[in-house]
Amino acid sequence: xxxxxxxxxxxxxxxxxxxxxxxxxxxxxxxxxxxxxxxxxxxxxxxxxxxxxxxxxxxxxxxxxxxxxxxxxxxxxxxxxxxxxxxxxxxxxxxxxxxxxxxxxxxxxxxxxxxxxxxxxxxxxxxxxxxxxxxxxxxxxxxxxxxxxxxxxxxxxxxxxxxxxxxxxxxxxxxxxxxxxxxxxxxxxxxxxxxxxxxxxxxxxxxxxxxxxxxxxxxxxxxxxxxxxxxxxxxxxxxxxxxxxxxxxxxxxxxxxxxxxxxxxxxxxxxxxxxxxxxxxxxxxxxxxxxxxxxxxxxxxxxxxxxxxxxxxxxxxxxxxxxxxxxxxxxxxxxxxxxxxxxxxxxxxxxxxxxxxxxxxxxxxxxxxxxxxxxxxxxxxxxxxxxxxxxxxxxxxxxxxxxxxxxxxxxxxxxxxxxxxxxxxxxxxxxxxxxxxxxxxxxxxxxxxxxxxxxxxxxxxxxxxxxxxxxxxxxxxxxxxxxxxxxxxxxxxxxx
Amino acid sequence: xxxxxxxxxxxxxxxxxxxxxxxxxxxxxxxxxxxxxxxxxxxxxxxxxxxxxxxxxxxxxxxxxxxxxxxxxxxxxxxxxxxxxxxxxxxxxxxx
Numbered sequence: 314x315x316x317x318x319x320x321x322x323x324x325x326x327x328x329x330x331x332x333x334x335x336x337x338x339x340x341x342x343x344x345x346x347x348x349x350x351x352x353x354x355x356x357x358x359x360x361x362x363x364x365x366x367x368x369x370x371x372x373x374x375x376x377x378x379x380x381x382x383x384x385x386x387x388x389x390x391x392x393x394x395x396x397x398x399x400x401x402x403x404x405x406x407x408x409x410x411x412x413x414x415x416x417x418x419x420x421x422x423x424x425x426x427x428x429x430x431x432x433x434x435x436x437x438x439x440x441x442x443x444x445x446x447x448x449x450x451x452x453x454x455x456x457x458x459x460x461x462x463x464x465x466x467x468x469x470x471x472x473x474x475x476x477x478x479x480x481x482x483x484x485x486x487x488x489x490x491x492x493x494x495x496x497x498x499x500x501x502x503x504x505x506x507x508x509x510x511x512x513x514x515x516x517x518x519x520x521x522x523x524x525x526x527x528x529x530x531x532x533x534x535x536x537x538x539x540x541x542x543x544x545x546x547x548x549x550x551x552x553x554x555x556x557x558x559x560x561x562x563x564x565x566x567x568x569x570x571x572x573x574x575x576x577x578x579x580x581x582x583x584x585x586x587x588x589x590x591x592x593x594x595x596x597x598x599x600x601x602x603x604x605x606x607x608x609x610x611x612x613x614x615x616x617x618x619x620x621x622x623x624x625x626x627x628x629x630x631x632x633x634x635x636x637x638x639x640x641x642x643x644x645x646x647x648x649x650x651x652x653x654x655x656x657x658x659x660x661x662x663x664x665x666x667x668x669x670x671x672x673x674x675x676x677x678x679x680x681x682x683x684x685x686x687x688x689x690x691x692x693x694x695x696x697x698x699x700x701x702x703x704x705x706x707x708x709x710x711x712x713x714x715x716x717x718x719x720x721x722x723x724x725x726x727x728x729x730x731x732x733x734x735x736x737x738x739x740x741x742x743x744x745x746x747x748x749x750x751x752x753x754x755x756x757x758x759x760x761x762x763x764x765x766x767x768x769x770x771x772x773x774x775x776x777x778x779x780x781x782x783x784x785x786x787x788x789x790x791x792x793x794x795x796x797x798x799x800x801x802x803x804x805x806x807x808x809x
Numbered sequence: 810x811x812x813x814x815x816x817x818x819x820x821x822x823x824x825x826x827x828x829x830x831x832x833x834x835x836x837x838x839x840x841x842x843x844x845x846x847x848x849x850x851x852x853x854x855x856x857x858x859x860x861x862x863x864x865x866x867x868x869x870x871x872x873x874x875x876x877x878x879x880x881x882x883x884x885x886x887x888x889x890x891x892x893x894x895x896x897x898x899x900x901x902x903x904x905x
Contacts, residue, residue, distance in 0.1 A: 428839065433839045436833065436839050437813065437839065441895075442895060443813070445892040445894060445895045446813055446831075448890070449890035449892060449895070449897035450816045450817075450890075452877060452890045453820060453888055453890050454820060456879070456888050457823045457824075457826065457888070457899065457901060458823070462903060544819070
């Protein structure tokens, strides 16, 4: 007998008027019993058994595969010449013909292969289904959002500009806005970070949503820049609001450092998050606990760090060694320090002693660890400055955000009086966080309404030229001179 | 379970999506947004295509496996995310 490939051995047996029952036999022979209106017909049909149950090995022959499921096939078979080879395409057509031919056959189309509602519900609640659905829906959503038409015909059609393309020479243009109706609306963005491993991934943490008290207080969402879908890749939530975390160290020896307003700094091992590895009380002059609001580690340093506090002072400190704890105090701000950033753009000259701080006093101040007085104060803002960050690639460039929704880019080598680029975010929200991507070409900022906005920065602004480092040396010298002059003048005025 | 419903609703509301069908490994539809006859037709036909595609991939390299299948036609596009136990089928009309 010819090859009857593609038949699924029925593990369920059905007796129905006009249906065919198949017994699975060890010897690969199937006894077909077909009961039609014409009466009982018995026939031997040798069947090449091909199984597609989930956990078994898929076996197949090199011959043409014919479709698997419905039992109409088996019904059709005894009625035809058994040597006939049927191609897959022909089968469905034949099927429908068979269907039309025999009334009873129609019945079996759906029911024998259908599951009861109960069985379906059971499946839909199973773990495997949920795992499958989580992954499958994510992939499908990404695919759906891509609107690339590879068959597009350009002749006779106008070319439309794609969204997101930057006009040449534009300083900063909005690339993406990330916001989720359920998880990010009405929450403040408390922290942002770009993934070092996958540059298109960005994680944002949010505090609690006051309007919805029964939803979890702390939410972290992972957003993907690569695909156009507007929903987060992953969602995490926890009971307490998330404020800030920092991972220091190398890939093999790293710690999670957390710091809070009670002056305690804890370092945690990522393997054991139930207890900190060690704690450090940050006290200034043996008595005053420092209420820490922000923290920064210089590039490559895991021991020394700077913290900003509620009282407007910045402190340097170290984690280990005989002088563990607070070392120096830098006074200058008149309000709580909201953000700190240590210089990180590597280059021919080392500027890692520089750091900048943002504060409620409307200013951003430039400091060096070598002096406890600020080097310079940037006073262009008219609202609380909430965050500041050096560019990871350009030595003289930094970004700051304030409560009026303004994102400013300052280039020390261009102008220290006014920002080199500025953009105001639509809507009356305050910008709470700013984070450069690792490439230094994009900036992510989070606002008080749960939105994360990603801006592309124009090349002329964010890409450093080779002489930026030496120019910065000159700029710093000038700043230093001005500061000393200013001090002298102030001293003279006091005397006079 | 409510999350599954929510996700399905969200996918369904995307531009141009005509229908979503979830079938199990035997080709039996267990969840659908289309009418019964279309569902059964799509489920049966697509199941065969996916099995053929999967066996093609495995034939060429037994260590390999099918991860995603897209059938682009003049009028619409069928996207299938297969898994060990289930397939997620989405039919989209991209010009909508």
